[in-house]
Amino acid sequence: MTDREDIVFVIDDDASMREALNSLIRSVGLRAELFGSAKEFLRQSPPSVPSCLVVDIRLPGMSGLEFQRHLAEADVRTPVIFITAHGDVPMSVRAMKAGAVEFLTKPFRDQDLLDAIQLALESDRARLQREAQLAVLRHRFDSLTPREREVLPLVVSGRLNKEIAKKLGTSEITIKMHRASAMRKMQAESLVDLVKMAARLGLPGTES
């Protein structure tokens, strides 16, 4: 069972379907928030807790695929599960290509929807964790001095202190100090660790 803070956002213009989905989602101990239209959902700020969207593809005023585009534009990366009354293959292919987790045709098996929801929540939780870790790394990187920031990419690209010193026109001992200081500030336990962090930050000299 998942955490209580997880939220399933239901967007369906049919009030009775919305209520039915709400009941089903609550029956497995999850929290649901209901919206009658895509606009209503987009008006609020992006969720900060693990969440997923259950969306009827025939929304009034906006198609499901348009909705996906709006989400991408607003940089909302919450996973989407589409339910539709009459999904055709090309439509589902486009939806999946645009990043939908699942495409269910009404009426669907409750277990199929709940499985898709669990999967979506897990992937969203992992995404949030990744993003949080990245934010921490970025914060640490921001605390480096300009000189340390210059040295770091050279270190992770595997150059020796002597080479770096020559390249930057300074002494080997100074480089050694910058390097130690950068390692400490980044809270890297080893060079390997530092290389991994640099890759996640997308620094030059590493492959991300």
Add this chain to the structure above:
Amino acid sequence: MLWRKVGGAVITGGAISAMHYTGMAAASFLPSSSRPDLSHTVSISSLGTVGIGIVTLIVLGLAILTCAVDRRFDAQSLELALAEANIKLDQMSRIATVGEMAASIAHEINQPLAAVVTNGSASLRWLAMKPPNLEEARGAVTRAVQEANRAGEVITRIRALLTRASPEMRSVNANEIVRDVLSLTSNELLKGGVTVRTELAADAPPVLGDRIQLQQVILNLVRNAIDAMSTIGDRPRELLIRSAKDTNSVLIQIEDSGSGLDPEQAERIFEPFFTTKPQGLGMGLSISRSIIEAHGGRLWASPGLSHGAVFQFTLPKADGRR
């Protein structure tokens, strides 16, 4: 079409040049005369000129005649084309209506059905809890019942719609309908290399029916026959349509020399979505049978005597039981 136009052009051209010649001949000046003061008098006394005048009148008459005949032909073929287009349009709009209706029925029913299923599953889950959450389960079941009623209302509405769109029953001549369909399919028959033979009973009484619906049935059977014969190469592709009168009904038989009918499939082919064609929907015969049955008749199929298949149906006489 073309020969009439060309013919018309030649005759009209001849008429114009003949008139021109006559005019020139008639208006020729005579240089010497017994009466010099009338030197500008026009002479029309020469025999040749008179002859040319007569020929001109004949040619002109012919030209006018061709023009009139051509007009009449044009009007006739136009009328025929218009009638055909009308029939096709009517059929297509009916087919389109059926298709649209099926799609909207599917959607209208599916929506509440999905809510019923979801509410039902939710209530099962509430009941399976330890202890069961009866309040939530009751809520879900109540909503399921409401949604099931909503689906019921949709069906009632559709039924009302269908009764309004009931066929127009009139006294119609089955032979005429057969001929209508054969003229509509003449191109397809030609392309399929099919020879058509008809043995229509002249004394067949009128039947009570919807002309367009009956056209659809015969059209469907003729098209099936063309398809069934499309792979036949070792014998003539023959379509035989017979009509015969019975005590209380008229019988129409459509026989082809096609690939034939598996006796085991003779009944299955009337089931909806059953098809032997790669691109078939499997709806044609099923709809045809329901149309004939709605007319109080019967539609069935049997293998042909040596090869091919025979499809036949009966239609009650217009002045019969009803």
